[in-house]
Structures are given as structure tokens and as C-alpha cells.
Amino acid sequence: xxxxxxxxxxxxxxxxxxxxxxxxxxxxxxxxxxxxxxxxxxxxxxxxxxxxxxxxxxxxxxxxxxxxxxxxxxx
Numbered sequence: 460x461x462x463x464x465x466x467x468x469x470x471x472x473x474x475x476x477x478x479x480x481x482x483x484x485x486x487x488x489x490x491x492x493x494x495x496x497x498x499x500x501x502x503x504x505x506x507x508x509x510x511x512x513x514x515x516x517x518x519x520x521x522x523x524x525x526x527x528x529x530x531x532x533x534x
Contacts (some may be wrong), residue, residue: 483514485519488530495531497521 467477486499487507494512502509510528515521525531 483516484518485514486521486525486528487533495525495528497525527531 482499483501485498485501486495486509487502487508488495489507490505498507501514510530511524515524
């Protein structure tokens, strides 16, 4: 019984790890506060707007893009 469970568990782990690797990050500007942040959810354009036109594969890339975005610079 254990010999049958291990391959199944290995397949489940493999499939779930690839799903986590496909995460996308967005640079968003919040309408009410005017502040920018990095989000895993693409903004809807009502409560927040997307800065730029692309998503980023890592949070580090999105944070770097946020730091260099003119819309996110404080006056």
C-alpha cells in the first residue's frame, strides 16, 4: 500500500510546485492613497491601477520596477 502512495504523492508535489512557480506580480497604484505596492492580483482599474503594461515573474523584479516608476515617486 505504501509503495502505491509514494509515487502518487510525488506527482502531486511536482504538479503543485509548478503551479507556485507560475506566480505573477504586478506594480499597482492605489487610487485612494496614491501609494504604490507589489501585488499578486492584477488590479481591476477601480480601486487600483496597474503601473506599466507587464507582469513580473518575481517579487524582486516587481519591486525594482516600482522603485524606478515615475508614477510611484513621491513629490
